[in-house]
Amino acid sequence: MRGSSSPTGTAMTDGESSQSLIAAMDVLFAPRTIAVAGASTNKVTYGNIFIRRLRKFGFEGNVYPLHPTAETIEGVRSYRSFADMPEPIDYAYVAVPPKKVPDLLEDARGRLRFAHVISSGFGEVEEGQDLETRLVDTARQTGIRLLGPNCLGIHTPRGRVTFADPDRLSGLKGSVGIISQSGSLATDVLRRGTLRGVRFSGIVSVGNSADIGPNELLEFMLSDPATETIGIYLEDVKDGRRFFDILRAANARKPVILLVGGRTQPGQQAAASHTGALAQDDRVWLALARQTGAILTETLEEFIESLLIFQMCRPRADQPTREVTLFGNGGGISVIATDYFSRQGLNIGSFNDALVHRLEDLALPPGTSVLNPIDTPLGTFRVDDGRIAGTIVEIVLTESEPDAIVMH
16 A cells, blocks of 8 residues: 555655554444434334344443433333433444434534435435535544445455344454345355354445445555455546555455446446446456456356455465465366366376375275375265375475465
8 A cells, every 4th residue: 555644744754554444443343332323112113233242142242222212222221312322433334314323413513423324305306415425524524434335345254243134244353355236146145154153253245335345445454464365346446546546555465355336238227226326348357457466256156266265365475376286086186176176277187106106005995096196085085084185285285385264
């Protein structure tokens, strides 16, 4: 990241810029006080559901429902204004009619750091564009950072806050950070990724990105020690040049996986009706991926698989993977894998004599090939109650230096 100017006008180093960004954004991922606007005493609203999910997910901070008349909501004391609350609020969950949101932020002046507006009816529809402008103006005048509107918000294991049902999630902290312009897709990534073994440092649904958007969150995740892999679903980037510059300056120090909606004309029309996104030329995304090292995926499944791969395998720019050993059951799969890896510039090279002799000394069942690929029939895996697989891998690592062992 290029150096920037501090409020005093002196130059900030990259390290200082990163620390400043982390300090500014960290409370979004680990709030200690939360206000909830839009919960009810006589029906189940988004606000009520959010409070219940905070409890289930183990949020340990203070929760303050905001309501004009209620004494308690969901068993928690309610307050009529932010001024009445006993302490400043880190994060407000706002689920009230859109026309009421700017006045609510004005009421929170000096008492609130981040407002997450789940309400829709803003810039994603033509009749709500002026209201979104007023919302952003109010947020800037009051010093409140705005997440949304028209978004689900955050899932953060470190802060114990989530937009999804905790009963269907793993609460384990992970290293994969997600930025999504679609709330439903963020939920799909969370649920399907969890089933596949992906563990998240944080997921942010940004919706219309009226204030906080993909660029700022990308900068944060690139600096965030808890995030090692970044996945982004985009339909539109308001400042595409800045997005490119951030990725280019990062020099692929963390893997960035992109899933872009609206790369075809019909998809662009769907994106415009979803978040008000502007059309994007697909060639722009292809060029961006080539020039920055970001990985452009085509499907949600490929996106999640890529996140899982980089969660398990750290990139090594100083020692790229070249030499690969294949090991598994099934000759056909080994042949197909050898072809595929070779096309990617990887070498499925022959073993040295010492390695071959040690594998031959194991006297494995007939049909076993101890060359590379190592092809082992099912009976081989039954030797020594299956522990033979570990023995084979140990010999390979002792007698050779592969960059990777791929088992199937």
